[in-house]
Amino acid sequence: TPLTDREKKKVIRDMMMLVLARPPRSCNFLQWRDLKIVYKRWYASLYFCAGLEDKDNELLALEVLHRYVELLDKYFGNVCELDIIFNFEKAYFILDEFLMGGEILETSKLAVGVSMEEADTLQEEEKEQEEVGKTDKERFACGRGLRE
Amino acid sequence: MALPRMPAPIRLRELIRTIRTARTQAEEREMIQKECAAIRSSFREEDNTYRCRNVAKLLYMHMLGYPAHFGQLECLKLIASQKFTDKRIGYLGAMLLLDERQDVHLLMTNCIKNDLNHSTQYVQGLALCTLGCMGSSEMCRDLAGEVEKLLKTSNSYLRKKAALCAVHVIRKVPELMEMFLPATKNLLSEKNHGVLHTSVVLLTEMCERSPDMLAHFRKNEKLVPQLVRILKNLIMSGYSPEHDVSGISDPFLQVRILRLLRILGKGDDDSSEAMNDILAQVATNTETSKNVGNAILYETVLTIMDIKSESGLRVLAINILGRFLLNNDKNIRYVALTSLLKTVQTDHNAVQRHRSTIVDCLKDLDVSIKRRAMELSFALVNGNNIRGMMKELLYFLDSCDPEFKADCASGVFLAAEKYAPSKRWHIDTIMRVLTTAGSYVRDDSVPNLIQLITNSVEMHAYTVQRLYKALLDDISQQPLVQVASWCIGEYGDLLVSGQCEEEEPIQVTEDEVLDVLEGLLVSNLSTPVTRGYALTAIMKLSTRFTSVNRIKKVVSIYGSSIDVELQQRAVEYNALFKKYDHMRPALLERMPIMEKTASNGPTEIVQTNGEAEPSVVEAKHPPPVTQPTNQANDLLDLLGGNDVVPVIQTTVPTKPASAGGELLDLLGDLSLSGIPPMTAYNKNGLKIDFTFERANPNPNIAVITIHASNSTEADMTDFVFQAAVPKTFQLQLLSPSSNVVPTLNQGTVTQVIRVLNPQKQQLRMRIKLTYTHKGSAVQDLAEVNNFPPQSWQ
Numbered sequence: 001t002p003l004t005d006r007e008k009k010k011v012i013r014d015m016m017m018l019v020l021a022r023p024p025r026s027c028n029f030l031q032w033r034d035l036k037i038v039y040k041r042w043y044a045s046l047y048f049c050a051g052l053e054d055k056d057n058e059l060l061a062l063e064v065l066h067r068y069v070e071l072l073d074k075y076f077g078n079v080c081e082l083d084i085i086f087n088f089e090k091a092y093f094i095l096d097e098f099l100m101g102g103e104i105l106e107t108s109k110l111a112v113g114v115s116m117e118e119a120d121t122l123q124e125e126e127k128e129q130e131e132v133g134k135t136d137k138e139r140f141a142c143g144r145g146l147r148e
Numbered sequence: 149m150a151l152p153r154m155p156a157p158i159r160l161r162e163l164i165r166t167i168r169t170a171r172t173q174a175e176e177r178e179m180i181q182k183e184c185a186a187i188r189s190s191f192r193e194e195d196n197t198y199r200c201r202n203v204a205k206l207l208y209m210h211m212l213g214y215p216a217h218f219g220q221l222e223c224l225k226l227i228a229s230q231k232f233t234d235k236r237i238g239y240l241g242a243m244l245l246l247d248e249r250q251d252v253h254l255l256m257t258n259c260i261k262n263d264l265n266h267s268t269q270y271v272q273g274l275a276l277c278t279l280g281c282m283g284s285s286e287m288c289r290d291l292a293g294e295v296e297k298l299l300k301t302s303n304s305y306l307r308k309k310a311a312l313c314a315v316h317v318i319r320k321v322p323e324l325m326e327m328f329l330p331a332t333k334n335l336l337s338e339k340n341h342g343v344l345h346t347s348v349v350l351l352t353e354m355c356e357r358s359p360d361m362l363a364h365f366r367k368n369e370k371l372v373p374q375l376v377r378i379l380k381n382l383i384m385s386g387y388s389p390e391h392d393v394s395g396i397s398d399p400f401l402q403v404r405i406l407r408l409l410r411i412l413g414k415g416d417d418d419s420s421e422a423m424n425d426i427l428a429q430v431a432t433n434t435e436t437s438k439n440v441g442n443a444i445l446y447e448t449v450l451t452i453m454d455i456k457s458e459s460g461l462r463v464l465a466i467n468i469l470g471r472f473l474l475n476n477d478k479n480i481r482y483v484a485l486t487s488l489l490k491t492v493q494t495d496h497n498a499v500q501r502h503r504s505t506i507v508d509c510l511k512d513l514d515v516s517i518k519r520r521a522m523e524l525s526f527a528l529v530n531g532n533n534i535r536g537m538m539k540e541l542l543y544f545l546d547s548c549d550p551e552f553k554a555d556c557a558s559g560v561f562l563a564a565e566k567y568a569p570s571k572r573w574h575i576d577t578i579m580r581v582l583t584t585a586g587s588y589v590r591d592d593s594v595p596n597l598i599q600l601i602t603n604s605v606e607m608h609a610y611t612v613q614r615l616y617k618a619l620l621d622d623i624s625q626q627p628l629v630q631v632a633s634w635c636i637g638e639y640g641d642l643l644v645s646g647q648c649e650e651e652e653p654i655q656v657t658e659d660e661v662l663d664v665l666e667g668l669l670v671s672n673l674s675t676p677v678t679r680g681y682a683l684t685a686i687m688k689l690s691t692r693f694t695s696v697n698r699i700k701k702v703v704s705i706y707g708s709s710i711d712v713e714l715q716q717r718a719v720e721y722n723a724l725f726k727k728y729d730h731m732r733p734a735l736l737e738r739m740p741i742m743e744k745t746a747s748n749g750p751t752e753i754v755q756t757n758g759e760a761e762p763s764v765v766e767a768k769h770p771p772p773v774t775q776p777t778n779q780a781n782d783l784l785d786l787l788g789g790n791d792v793v794p795v796i797q798t799t800v801p802t803k804p805a806s807a808g809g810e811l812l813d814l815l816g817d818l819s820l821s822g823i824p825p826m827t828a829y830n831k832n833g834l835k836i837d838f839t840f841e842r843a844n845p846n847p848n849i850a851v852i853t854i855h856a857s858n859s860t861e862a863d864m865t866d867f868v869f870q871a872a873v874p875k876t877f878q879l880q881l882l883s884p885s886s887n888v889v890p891t892l893n894q895g896t897v898t899q900v901i902r903v904l905n906p907q908k909q910q911l912r913m914r915i916k917l918t919y920t921h922k923g924s925a926v927q928d929l930a931e932v933n934n935f936p937p938q939s940w941q
Contacts, residue, residue, distance in 0.1 A: 002247065004216075026514050026516065027479045027514050027517060028478075030515075055407075057403055057450075058486075059401070061440055062439055062448070063393065066703055067393075085168075086161050089237065089240060100276075100277055100280050100312040100313070100316075101191075103312055103346070104400050104404075105346060107342060107400045108342065110389075111342060115305065119236070123236070126233055129780075147339055
């Protein structure tokens with residue numbers, strides 16, 4: 001059963017505190033309740049964390065984190081923190097093409113990239129069709145849609 | 149005529165920019181509230197155009213930690229929209245805001261169902277993703293059929309998503325597992341790695357959950373050869389840019405296959421044999437310079453250890469772990485320690501070979517590694533290496549962070565209990581723990597230690613001396629202080645008489661001892677529990693020391709203590725002094741050896757002043773400190789609190805034969821060696837009984853307690869008991885509880901004799917008794933020959 005909102009916030013807060021408290025050059029694993037936490041620090045202030053069950057492979061989890069960053073990097077072109085902040089929904093979409101329900105969905109970087117591209121194109125085309133259908137007046141009044 | 153339009157809601161990125169300019173929490177909150185209000189009005193207008201933008205903004209604010217529940221229904225509307233853009237944000241919102249606790253969660257079901265059958269695969273993908281990440285059991289039940297259909301499609305994009313969605317369905321509704329079985333038939337013949345990987349995950353889930361499934365896949369589907377083949381191809385195939393990670397082809401898939409092989413091979417000889425070769429190949433050929441190679445090796449090792457692999461392979465695996473331990477990369481060392489911990493039970497000897505490396509890891513700077521190393525070290529302790537290991541672990545205890553101390557102390561105690569090479573070593577080790585980590589030991593350590601000390605009879609003098617010296621140094625660590633107080637109360641006589649055999653006895657006077665104990669009572673560092681221990685210890689010394697007046701004074705002072713517990717004790721002890729002084733020696737006697745079991749066996753104090761109901765008296769068990777108090781209580785209850793001194797019949801019959809029987813009953817299961825007591829002397833109203841205990845672990849020492857009782861109408865004062873044994877024996881006579889054997893069996897004088905009988909000869913003793921009775925001096929000699937055979941064999 002899923003946690004309440006409050007519990008979720010507490011989990012995030014607790015884990016954040018633990019990870020941020022780690023001295024530099026420690027190993028990337030720590031134990032928290034019954035989970036193994038794997039974390040990787042990217043850039044100065046960006047952390048990626050994952051919670052694993054007992055039977056999961058921690059070293060592989062590091063590779064998973066690494067792969068996700070690579071995917072972001074490929075999509076945004078030299079990704080930086082601001083990219084992720086201002087395009088958080090894209091970060092989620094990429095994650096959803098890579099993992100599902102806690103398991104790896106696609107092991108090919110290429111395949112994930114292709115899926116994102118095609119889905120984005122679908123959105124673009126939809127937008128263009130909308131534009132075409134509008135009158136000049138509507139176009140002026142409504143402004144553009146979500147994608148800038 | 150058109151109504152005046154509200155201004156278009158601000159765009160997502162603009163909102164993000166704005167919020168980030170806020171300099172304080174309050175400023176941010178204000179911005180958020182303003183925007184939320186705008187979004188709410190916009191929602192009320194049911195404006196399709198901007199719903200998507202508004203929900204996106206809401207999701208951002210939700211990520212920051214602000215409430216967003218009023219957007220839940222809007223997510224549903226987005227999902228129901230025809231536009232892909234809307235659906236994309238809608239489903240994301242659903243995943244973030246609409247977990248199964250929410251009422252509107254179920255409303256998604258119909259939309260998801262429709263979208264699972266959508267013409268556009270990306271829409272189908274969204275639906276599968278949402279269902280597979282957070283679908284409720286009901287939703288899974290409703291939609292399992294659709295998922296199963298998609299599992300059979302030839303579209304690999306959908307197939308892989310359907311597979312993981314199926315995994316989620318099975319996790320939520322395990323009974324539905326069966327329906328996915330047909331679809332798994334040719335999953336592994338796919339070329340697409342995404343499908344392969346998710347299929348392996350699905351198969352793993354099924355095999356883990358159902359032994360029937362597991363058996364089915366082993367036998368009927370011949371899963372193992374298929375997996376071996378795929379794995380082999382991955383290893384042997386040339387460079388594939390799409391799946392390459394640092395020169396290794398699709399490590400994610402390799403690891404997942406290894407994990408499934410582990411499950412298939414566990415406990416099954418045929419399967420294990422079929423995978424032996426590939427495991428050996430992976431173990432020896434995988435490149436270890438990068439983390440990714442080590443990740444695969446790690447999984448391989450886990451698999452080898454879990455299945456029925458041949459011994460050569462197992463040794464290979466443990467050696468890989470041994471190499472990991474020496475790796476510069478902390479992560480790899482950590483993982484090695486974790487794996488070794490898992491295998492230490494089954495492959496103990498192999499892991500022992502790496503013991504010194506493991507012990508070195510105790511000194512690692514990394515906290516996670518230290519913890520694992522500590523756990524593993526304790527698992528490796530055995531009778532052979534206990535001394536060396538304990539040295540390292542005690543050193544670790546000294547220097548480790550507080551977060552480790554409690555666990556380490558417990559571990560030391562447990563290991564010491566199991567493998568202590570000698571009593572003295574055991575007690576020294578405990579002392580070391582108490583002095584270095586005394587405030588971190590668990591609560592139950594104190595009674596456990598007291599029990600241990602009590603049972604190490606020949607170490608009493610040594611123990612109390614060491615504890616006394618420790619107290620002189622430091623009274624801040626409560627468990628140490630409590631154990632020390634208890635021991636001083638119990639063995640204070642040994643302390644002042646300087647009887648220590650193990651080391652140089654110290655010179656200490658009764659007053660000095662009492663100074664220390666009184667110091668504990670007044671110190672701010674002492675907890676109430678500790679004060680209780682100290683007071684009781686002082687009281688017990690009243691039968692072991694001569695400075696009774698000083699003790700009486702202390703006890704009476706605390707009769708008006710603010711601390712209720714102390715006050716109660718003091719009042720009762722006072723009563724002992726005043727009204728029940730004849731009972732005092734018996735009540736405050738030396739503790740006998742206690743039963744090891746935690747549950748209550750009757751703790752026996754053989755009291756031949758004959759309580760009418762010994763079971764009442766002995767009802768209470770450790771913490772032994774409270775025992776005298778409880779006994780005092782019980783006795784006072786029995787006596788009804790009035791001043792009449794009852795004539796108490798002795799329940800100990802005079803005939804040795806039946807005495808043995810009845811006393812055995814009284815003793816219950818305490819009599820460790822089952823040696824029956826005996827009457828050594830019975831003349832002129834003076835009766836002397838002997839009870840026996842075996843000193844652990846030295847079976848050559850017999851501990852005899854004499855109980856002298858007087859059935860005449862006058863006290864026997866200046867009572868002195870002496871004993872002599874033949875030359876082949878050694879005898880030690882400890883101090884008596886008193887010099888007065890009270891009249892009419894109102895109390896006993898007890899005294900402990902320890903006899904060392906290394907040649908196991910028949911025990912014989914000559915005793916000499918002197919006392920004053922009715923004004924005249926009496927002296928008698930007697931031979932005691934009727935020792936039960938068990939006392940000297």
